[in-house]
Amino acid sequence: MSAVSASSETVGRGLRLALAAAQVAHENRGEDILILDTRRLTSMFDYFVIVTGTSRRQLHAISEQIDRVLEDQLGDQRLGIEGFQDSRWILLDYGDVVIHLFDPETRQYYALEELWADAPRVPFPHPDVPDPLAP
Numbered sequence: 001m002s003a004v005s006a007s008s009e010t011v012g013r014g015l016r017l018a019l020a021a022a023q024v025a026h027e028n029r030g031e032d033i034l035i036l037d038t039r040r041l042t043s044m045f046d047y048f049v050i051v052t053g054t055s056r057r058q059l060h061a062i063s064e065q066i067d068r069v070l071e072d073q074l075g076d077q078r079l080g081i082e083g084f085q086d087s088r089w090i091l092l093d094y095g096d097v098v099i100h101l102f103d104p105e106t107r108q109y110y111a112l113e114e115l116w117a118d119a120p121r122v123p124f125p126h127p128d129v130p131d132p133l134a135p
Contacts, residue, residue, distance in 0.1 A: 014046035014096035035122035
């Protein structure tokens with residue numbers, strides 16, 4: 001928990017959540033993980049995390065693990081979830097951070113990274129931020 005405390009002094013809540021979600025997705029074999037910084041483009045949220053999963057089961061597992069980590073370890077609360085039943089595109093809304101979990105075809109179809117092409121990409125793992133999940 002000390003890494004979370006230390007990082008919160010230098011890094012905003014949204015970035016910590018986005019990096020933690022990306023890390024969880026990576027640990028659950030998510031692919032093509034991308035974090036977009038949308039702060040200059042919209043006031044509705046600060047970051048998008050975009051992840052591809054290879055199966056419905058994997059997308060569910062990633063979604064559930066992200067919820068567990070962000071809620072239990074980082075003390076945040078999910079505001080909404082969409083698409084869990086269909087599992088082609090699961091959207092997790094954490095206010096400052098919106099997490100998109102796609103199957104490959106749906107990610108290609110909606111092409112969010114092209115739609116939000118003006119959003120800077122956040123390096124993952126971020127070189128200047130302590131691991132938000134480190135003990």
